[in-house]
Amino acid sequence: xxxxxxxxxxxxxxxxxxxxxxxxxxxxxxxxxxxxxxxxxxxxxxxxxxxxxxxxxxxxxxxxxxxxxxxxxxxxxxxxxxxxxxxxxxxxxxxxxxxxxxxxxxxxxxxxxxxxxxxxxxxxxxxxxxxxxxxxxxxxxxxxxxxxxxxxxxxxxxxxxxxxxxxxxxxxxxxxxxxxxxxxxxxxxxxxxxxxxxxxxxxxxxxxxxxxxxxxxxxxxxxxxxxxxxxxxxxxxxxxxxxxxxxxxxxxxxxxxxxxxxxxxxxxxxxxxxxxxxxxxxxxxxxxxxxxxxxxxxxxxxxxxxxxxxxxxxxxxxxxxxxxxxxxxxxxxxxxxxxxxxxxxxxxxxxxxxxxxxxxxxxxxxxxxxxxxxxxxxxxxxxxxxxxxxxxxxxxxxxxxxxxxxxxxxxxxxxxxxxxxxxxxxxxxxxxxxxxxxxxxxxxxxxxxxxxxxxxxxxxxxxxxxxxxxxxxxxxxxxxxxxxxxxxx
Ligand SMILES: O=P(O)(O)O[C@@H]1[C@@H](OP(=O)(O)O)[C@H](OP(=O)(O)O)[C@H](O)[C@H](OP(=O)(O)O)[C@H]1OP(=O)(O)O
Ligand SMILES: Nc1ncnc2c1ncn2[C@@H]1O[C@H](COP(=O)(O)OP(=O)(O)OP(=O)(O)O)[C@@H](O)[C@H]1O
Numbered sequence: 149x150x151x152x153x154x155x156x157x158x159x160x161x162x163x164x165x166x167x168x169x170x171x172x173x174x175x176x177x178x179x180x181x182x183x184x185x186x187x188x189x190x191x192x193x194x195x196x197x198x199x200x201x202x203x204x205x206x207x208x209x210x211x212x213x214x215x216x217x218x219x220x221x222x223x224x225x226x227x228x229x230x231x232x233x234x235x236x237x238x239x240x241x242x243x244x245x246x247x248x249x250x251x252x253x254x255x256x257x258x259x260x261x262x263x264x265x266x267x268x269x270x271x272x273x274x275x276x277x278x279x280x281x282x283x284x285x286x287x288x289x290x291x292x293x294x295x296x297x298x299x300x301x302x303x304x305x306x307x308x309x310x311x312x313x314x315x316x317x318x319x320x321x322x323x324x325x326x327x328x329x330x331x332x333x334x335x336x337x338x339x340x341x342x343x344x345x346x347x348x349x350x351x352x353x354x355x356x357x358x359x360x361x362x363x364x365x366x367x368x369x370x371x372x373x374x375x376x377x378x379x380x381x382x383x384x385x386x387x388x389x390x391x392x393x394x395x396x397x398x399x400x401x402x403x404x405x406x407x408x409x410x411x412x413x414x415x416x417x418x419x420x421x422x423x424x425x426x427x428x429x430x431x432x433x434x435x436x437x438x439x440x441x442x443x444x445x446x447x448x449x450x451x452x453x454x455x456x457x458x459x460x461x462x463x464x465x466x467x468x469x470x471x472x473x474x475x476x477x478x479x480x481x482x483x484x485x486x487x488x489x490x491x492x493x494x495x496x497x498x499x500x501x502x503x504x505x506x507x508x509x510x511x512x513x514x515x516x517x518x519x520x521x522x523x524x525x526x527x528x529x530x531x532x533x534x535x536x537x538x539x540x541x542x543x544x545x546x547x548x549x550x551x552x553x554x555x556x557x558x559x560x561x562x563x564x565x566x567x568x569x570x571x572x573x574x575x576x577x578x579x580x581x582x583x584x585x586x587x588x589x590x591x592x593x594x595x596x597x598x599x600x601x602x603x604x605x606x607x608x609x610x611x612x613x614x615x616x617x618x619x620x621x622x623x624x625x626x627x628x629x630x631x632x633x634x635x636x637x
Contacts (some may be wrong), residue, residue, distance in 0.1 A: 149178065149266065154236040161247035163361075163368065165580065168265075169257045171244060172366060177272035181227070181265040182237070184255040197231065200261030204229040207265060207582050210506035214537060215581040217511055219464045223578045227267035234262045270547040270577045271363040282391060283365025284551040287417055289352065290359045290580075293542045294338030294466045295436045301478030304600050311335050312596075314441035315603040322602060330355040333442035338466050340432065340456040342418055349414045353382065364388055382406060389413055392552055420548040420574050424457035430467070431455045461576050465541050471514065472538035476589075476596045479535045482521075482528040483589045489525045500529050502586050532586065539584040539592070550574040 162172040162179055172179045183200065195203065211226035241257045268274065271286035292313045302308060306315070317329050332355065336348035352360035353370075362370035362385065370385045386406035393412035394405060432454040456463040474482070490497055497503070501510050514537055517530040550572040 149173075149176075149230075151230060151232060154233055156236060156239040156243050159240055159243075161244040162269075162366075164248065164252050165358075166252075166255075167582065169244065169248070169252075171240060172269050172271075177269040177274065179267050179269045180230075180232075181267060183258040183261075183263075185258060186255050187253075194260045195258075197261045197263060200258065200263040201229055201231060204263050204265050206504050206506060209504065210540075210583045211581045213508055214506050214511050214514070214583075215468075215540065215578075218468045218514075218537065219541070219578055219581075220459060220461075223461055223464065223576060224581065225268050225270070225577060225579075226581075227265045230264055230266045232262045232264055234259070237262055237264075267579075269366060270575075270579060271366045271549060273549050273551050273573065273575055282552050284549050285389070285392060286363040286366075286547055286549040287413075288361040288363070288545050288547050289337075289349075289417075290543070290545040291337050291462070291465065292334045292359065293469055294334045294462070295432075295470060296335070296439065297472075297475040298433070298436060299473060299475040299478045302475050303477055304604070306600060306604060307475070309440045310603065311439040311441065312599065314439055315599050318606050319599045319602045322606065326357055328355055330357050330359070331442075332359060333439050335437055335439040336442055337421075338432075338456070338462050339437055339454050340422070340429075340462070341454060342422075345418045345421065346414050349417050350410075353385075353410065353414075362388075382410065386410055416550060416572060416574075417548060420550070420576055421462050421546070422457050422460050423574075423576070424460040424463070426458040428458040429455040430458050430463050432466075461546055461578065465544065465546070465578065468541035469538050471534040471541075473534070474531060476535075476593050479531060479589070480593050482531045485525065485528040486532055489528075500525075501533070502529075504583070506583060532589070535589070536584045536586065539588075540581055543584070544578050544580050547577045547579055548574060549577075 158174055159171040159180065160174060162170040164170060164184070167184060168181045169184055170179050170181050183203070185194070208226050208229055211224055216224040216226060237257075238259050241259045244257070271284070271288075273284045293311065296309070296311055297307055311334060313332070313334050317326075320326050321329055330351060332348055332351040334348075336344040336351075339345060356370070356372045358372060360371070361368055369388050383403075383406050386409045389409045389412075390405065393409045434454070437454045456466065472479075486500075486502075490500075490502070501507075501513070504510065510533065513530050514534050517534060518527060521527050551574075553571050553573045
């Protein structure tokens with residue numbers, strides 16, 4: 149990429165999340181990830197070029213030095229911080245504006261600093277072997293938290309029974325973020341049980357929200373529509389997928405063929421998620437793999453061993469998520485200890501690496517954390533660091549990119565579903581591995597209790613857990629969330 153010859157016509161809108169907007173190159177398998185600011189305080193949040201570059205370099209360092217060793221070399225692409233001509237960025241911002249979903253337009257793209265993160269386009273395969281020249285398919289899954297907390301600090305019994313995602317769904321529905329509940333449960337996806345995993349993916353297809361997308365040849369062909377009322381057209385998706393999964397002469401038609409094609413897709417996704425070169429298994433602890441909100445699978449839970457192939461992408465993500473061993477309820481007092489220490493010794497913020505640098509020593513602090521609290525500031529800081537890393541793993545996305553290939557292509561990573569079916573070559577990556585700010589921990593704590601209280605109120609009207617321990621005192625206002633607060637009596 150020649151930075152002095154950047155032309156906005158070589159780039160197009162690709163997608164965006166809460167914090168960044170992504171454009172892809174029309175010729176090369178590259179994307180640029182640009183930061184976004186809230187329109188409300190765009191004036192105040194401008195960073196100088198140097199500050200923005202440092203911020204993006206911090207993201208690169210964090211991906212490379214912290215997340216890559218934890219998640220695995222082969223899954224993580226840390227990218228490179230780049231400085232772009234301001235003219236190019238401004239033109240690009242104008243060009244992509246009309247493509248942006250309305251729901252994301254509360255933020256504007258950073259057109260002031262000229263800095264961005266340059267990454268490989270993970271919807272493309274770097275070595276595309278396909279002799280048939282069928283464009284690659286890419287499935288993006290944001291799996292969210294895959295375990296139930298077992299921390300003794302958890303005060304609400306429900307958190308040991310129903311997973312955060314399933315409880316959060318009710319909260320999101322009540323606050324208008326989505327119009328329908330998703331039946332997806334992360335615990336099914338992370339279970340390692342192929343039937344439960346297939347069900348989880350079926351539920352993602354049914355209601356993708358921001359957890360599921362499909363790209364064909366780099367173009368998004370399936371995702372949540374901006375108008376949340378519109379149901380996804382599964383038959384249209386099946387039409388796209390048919391050439392990949394049904395033999396060209398197949399006479400199967402209509403609904404039947406859609407079902408077959410989607411089932412094949414689900415099998416490919418499950419195989420890619422479980423693929424590993426390591427024959428060993430990670431056994432999942434029994435208490436953590438059942439979510440009571442995902443009850444239809446009771447039969448599937450009986451007599452099944454839950455394990456993930458060691459080092460498969462789900463195993464790596466789950467292991468990193470579980471660095472949150474205390475739960476936000478157990479972390480809170482440690483966060484307060486750090487806050488008090490920083491108040492007393494503000495200069496120590498940098499030596500404690502609160503905002504980085506995300507170096508080898510930051511990783512060592514996470515990996516060598518004592519199991520017992522000795523009352524020290526070091527222990528508290530390490531647990532806070534661990535929690536933030538776990539948060540990143542709870543919010544990352546998996547990209548599975550597949551292309552058809554003949555047996556004769558002899559690829560390293562070839563996915564065989566059934567010997568008679570087409571072979572796929574594939575790559576699995578993890579994206580969105582930004583550090584989560586230290587300052588967001590109090591928000592996490594409030595959100596956690598808002599989600600749990602809302603769930604208890606909305607799904608269990610005569611809930612004893614609430615009745616026993618709470619009286620209504622007032623409203624907790626956080627941003628737009630307006631939720632009753634219950635204080636212990
Ligand atoms: O808190 P959660 O679980 O709602 O996760 C947020 C995500 O919401 P979700 O529930 O996945 O729809 C949220 O996603 P959306 O904007 O809702 O698509 C962001 O990923 C947010 O991360 P960040 O603050 O932008 O770094 C995420 O916030 P973090 O908690 O990861 O900071
Ligand atoms: N390297 C990449 N290759 C292809 N597509 C990408 C890449 N990085 C990001 N994307 C696409 O852009 C979207 C937004 O990127 P990303 O998830 O990093 O944004 P974000 O603002 O950090 O998200 P969040 O809302 O989780 O904070 C992704 O969902 C994905 O579809």
